[in-house]
Amino acid sequence: xxxxxxxxxxxxxxxxxxxxxxxxxxxxxxxxxxxxxxxxxxxxxxxxxxxxxxxxxxxxxxxxxxxxxxxxxxxxxxxxxxxxxxxxxxxxxxxxxxxxxxxxxxxxxxxxxxxxxxxxxxxxxxxxxx
Numbered sequence: 001x002x003x004x005x006x007x008x009x010x011x012x013x014x015x016x017x018x019x020x021x022x023x024x025x026x027x028x029x030x031x032x033x034x035x036x037x038x039x040x041x042x043x044x045x046x047x048x049x050x051x052x053x054x055x056x057x058x059x060x061x062x063x064x065x066x067x068x069x070x071x072x073x074x075x076x077x078x079x080x081x082x083x084x085x086x087x088x089x090x091x092x093x094x095x096x097x098x099x100x101x102x103x104x105x106x107x108x109x110x111x112x113x114x115x116x117x118x119x120x121x122x123x124x125x126x127x128x129x130x
Contacts (some may be wrong), residue, residue: 001065003031006039011066012079014051056090058083
């Protein structure tokens with residue numbers, strides 16, 4: 001059974017929408033047997049599909065053609081996930097790289113600190129009375 005690659009990627013849940021799959025194909029992020037493809041390219045049994053999503057490169061082998069979206073539990077009947085563990089580990093990047101922790105008192109003053117400083121400035125008499 002020949003199926004469009006964008007429809008197949010949507011059906012095996014590689015993308016949330018068919019439009020996302022189509023845009024990925026048009027953007028050169030999808031390869032079929034190591035060749036860039038357009039969304040209308042047909043996939044056949046045994047083809048290897050490579051999909052780049054963010055920093056991760058997923059690899060799937062087509063087991064059987066599929067036109068309608070199936071539940072996640074049924075996907076292994078239609079596509080074999082060949083993605084190496086090293087690529088999957090990229091999805092679990094350390095949290096420290098995304099969220100910076102700042103010790104209290106360093107960097108910009110907090111609202112409380114600012115109010116304290118303003119109260120001090122108001123209390124200081126500079127002798128500028130004219």
